[in-house]
Amino acid sequence: MSVQLGVSGVALIPQATGYGVLIGLGVAFCGVILGAVKIQKAYLSEDSGTSEMFMVANRSVGTGLTASAVFSSWMWINETVFSAAMCYKFGLAVPFWWATGLCFQIALMAALGVLAKIRVPYAHTSLEIIRMRYGNIGHVVFIVLNITNNVFGCASMILTGSQLIFGISGMHFVAATILIPIGVVLYTAVGGLKATFLTDYLHTTIALVLIIYFTFSVLTHEAVGGLGGLYDKIIATAGDNIIEGNYKGSLLTMKSENAIIWGLILKFGNLALVVMDTAFWQKSFATEVKATVPGYNLAAVAIFGIPWGLGTVIGLTTRAIHNTAIFPTYPGEFTLAQVNAGFVMPYTIKALIGDHGIVAFLVLLFMALTSTISSSMIAVSSILSFDVYKTYINPKASDKRLVHVSHITVVIHGIFITGVSLALNYGGANMTWIGYFRPILSCPGIIPLALTLCWSGQTRLAAIISPILGFFTGLSIWLGTAHAIYGEINMTTTGASLPALYGAIGSFFSPALYSVLISQYKPYKFDWRQFLVIEITEQAQLEESGKSSDEEKDGNNSSSSEKTRTDTKSAAISNPEKDSDIENDATNTSDQKSPSDIAITKAALPKNVSLDDVCHPFNDDTLRELHRWYRIAWFMFAGIVLVSFILWPMPLYRDYVFGKTFFKSWTTVAIIWQFFAFFAVVVYPLYDGRYEILKGVRGVWNEGKQRFSSH
Template sequence: MSETQAAIPLSQGAGYGVVIGLGALFALVMIGVTSIMRRRGNVENAEEFTVAKRSLGTGLTAAGVTSSWTWSTTLLSSATVAYEYGVAGSFFYAACNSTQIMIFSNLAIESKRKAPNARTFLEIIRVRYGTVAHLSFMFFSLASNILVVSSILIGGAAAINSLTGMNVYASLWLLPMSVTAYTLRGGLRATILTDYVHTAIILIIIFVFWFKVYATGDQIGSPAKMWDLLHDAAKRNDYPAPTKGGTYLTIRSLGALKFAILSILEYTGVVFLDNSFHQKGIAADPASAVPGYVLGGLAWYAMPFTLATTMGIAAIALENTPAFPTYPNRMSTTEISAGLTLPYAAQTIAGTGGAGAVLVLMFMSCTSAISSQLIGVSTVLSYDVYKTYIKPSATDAQILRAGHYCVVGFAIFMAAFGSMLHGVKIDLGFIYNMTGIFTGSALPALIATFFSTRQGPLAAVASIWTGFFSAVITWLTLAKRFSGTVNIASVGRTDPCLYGCIAGIGAAAVVTIAISIFHNARYTWDTLGAIRLTDVDGSDKDVAFEDPTYNPERLRKAAHIARAITVFLFLALFIVWPLSLYGTAYQFSEKFFTGWVIVSLLWAVFSFGSITIYPIIEERHRLLSWIKEFSTKPKVEETDSVDEVKVEPDDSERVPEDLTCGDIRTKPEVLSI
């Protein structure tokens, strides 16, 4: 194991330059995008800021979902589990963490069907169950957001520190601040547009790494050479992998399977409780909700699968070479838990260029995910706290202002909270494993909220708290039993976290089912359908009535399609494909491994086409009109009368739409000659 600190390949100036410089660049881009949208009549109000006026197409929905789910945690921990388990790690990581997004398409379409005017999923909870349930679910939703941003910041800051020597506390503060700068300006729609660029850059870097490892690099250069090196590594390290036979070339690994089960349970809870995912479902137009989430889930699969199949196992193969940062030692447990496999592998195959690429990856993945969290949390705080409990009579402008304050406030809170966690030596591995303790217990009641008429307020509240306390008790008890003590190391291990998460979900499910059987609420969905939006002038608005795409029969068919697709993809990606390889304990041959590596590349190509090229094709008419309008100067229009010239006022003279009354708009000025 590594006993000395690895050399730092880049200067601190590079770290500060990327974090501050790219943050400023994207803030300027956001200002430009927002200005273009305003020139086209797009008005910044609370509805636009939080849910983009519910008009996102399939491509941008998929891109936004993929970006939201591509955390720095995703990139770092996927490479880490591949380093620990070999091909089993990358495979199970992708399989167990992509299905949640596709499953979520069911909740997205049910929200469209039953509460088309809702702004957050917590509003649905409040209307159906009342204040106690609303506050209970809000606690777990915000806890999920806090844990997510903590893992993103801590993992990203540790990686940036290993690459540049940049102070960890500086990263923890500057990363959320740079995101805040452009999130405030653009809201959800413009943030998704910027995140689209982030995701495209991440995929391009993944392509560069793949070709460097498997095609052009002189250290490996081909899948066949990698296969040989993995065999040599297993022999050299005395077959250390926790897999069948200690090899890195099999899916048969009980440890990897436990990791997969823990991930799918706890991160299904994260997705379902995270308002930012509900927001994108609300923001999508009805025809795009299901295909957007399914396409996003399939596209996201390539992020961990291709990257970890490339960089995670490259770290195994090249760890004994002088180019590896910890040579001649292996990586230490601390370095592995901090998620440093990816930056070390990048340095090994590409030197300072590889380190720079990972630095950009960290910035892109941190900022794209944090921006979604900032918008999601600010929407909850502005609507579910400020509008509901503090100032029910708040106007649209006041809600928008509250949302801006909440973006800034949550960014500052997370920077301080992340600094506290780093100070007490909480790392990425600990947060990743224990997240399910806070997210699992809410799953049964939340799912029943959208699909069951029997569950009432008592069942919902009792199940979520019973499940939570069951999870905590099981978690701490087993940590004590397995390790003999309760400390950060023991409670962060996979086994107590897994069994605690299962206990929480199981207890919550038993409670809500039992109460619902004996106390049938007979809910009719009427109160959810009665939710209304409020226009800028204070009048009620029903999008389901005004928008013909909210056709009940069409949405019912979409719900059935979502369920069928979800079942098929879950069985294919998480049951049939992985467990067939697990059950047979198949040892990858050279030809099979070569095909496996090529599939990882093809999946990344599919991902790039789905979330980078397809959105451009889908939005081509709008983009062309933007380009045309941006490049065209205002013209003076001549009227039929020789005595009058009609002059369009410039933006500084135009009355903002939210200050107009009814259908009154600013009219062109008429100047007499």
């Protein structure tokens, strides 16, 4: 649930405090990253001046840091601020359904990420894979889908954050909108993807400490009286807090129609935000072979406790105290507009913790916003530099030139996304409506994108047409359902939950049917080895441009990692002496390919290289390990879906109101899960990266000693 524009709340802190937090944290993070980048380059041989390091962190990120980065990128404002608001509206079922709507997408990306390593071991973006298989038209279609999804998601978060800051401090939303992304632009442009991994870790650490702090501070306040006191207060005020659609109108039941509908919409929308976001693909490309599946699944399990624990405690506590003298709006009414604006959490923190609690809330808000924005910056800059600039503007661009363009596009995207957020503010857009529309727009590409790696039978035509048809199918269902239920089509009726749910379902599932049917027209089987050959071709083009470019020579001299990648990819040709004509190869396999796909293959394959001469750059042991992790990833995905969708919540969807003992046990488990998240994505990354940390510390220490001795 996102902010409703035009809502002003009670000013909880002075404007100066808001400016100080935003500017101070932005400068602090820039300083930390500049120092970290310098240490990486000096002591860990990690140079963000190469495209491999800038875009995919040299494909060397371990399990702990992967889990922390994925967790941070997925810990949006929604999981904290708005899970509490929705719990206030519909009861304790919402935070649980919210938690189940965050896990399976990350588990799915673990499987797709490992498969990408097997099929396309040196990819930079998911769109690069699309272009390799389907050509430029398919590439452009998915560029539009990816960037639109990214812009809608990122702009809505900036808009939501600026409106929250405006509501609690009185700071003008234009100032907040500009200040939120500006620091992220600076450190992302300098440090690249590895910088976002490092800042994601800092975001995660600070945010989890604050989340645990808020949970315990609220529960232990004398006005709440712990879990038992909270339950007693909810029961005592039950007559004033009747929730339509809940069993007996209770806040303490899992049988809630609005909660389960919201949970389903959230699942489809979040699936699009993950699979159609290049940032999550890039993080999987950046991981070590052994780190993708455990890192992603650790984050998937850890994220469960955030909306469940925090949302339940804050949302129900607000219900218990919103009509008491300590609440900021008392004796006035706490309106639905203020609830939808996300003021549930800051008002409760103000009432129970005070001014220092609101400052801490602003810090948490900054952490959630900037982790999302930094991930978006790298994703979009990679699309614009690698998928647009290198593909269509300057195919012979050197490695150094690509990094330079990436820096520029980070800044461009930062300016653009700020402008979009301001336009939405001034245009009076209803962000709830946009949140409902986003799955309809973004979901059609999910299945065709997954099938690009999973099914060799999906044809080029199917991949191009099925997302377009899926979008129009979802749009038709959305508008048709709104008219059928409410008798008219307008912003109000299309912003209702049922039309949005049915539209999202149609938008998500129909492309699967379209893809299968369209693929029966001129069917063929794609040879996965073509991915490897195309990668070899592109690397050869980069080398050729380097021979005639002084700029590229300079870039190559400073980049040992790029040379290693080149040598590895060259080794993928197992028998370069064999003289094989590409025309014969295409002719021999023409019974399996459509004419258009043969044309793509001819254009992609280098001269004198046959598919029979290409082997995978990974050795047999590494490939066996990847296939093992691939199987494990699907087992994990199936287990998470089975437990979180069916075995756990479905038995509770019945005529039952939580008793006191059950409620205390339920919430205690949710709070314990927060501590599990802390150890999984804060403590474990320190242990996992202990050698790199020690190496960096030793380097700084030794250099400091040398400088001190010289003086």
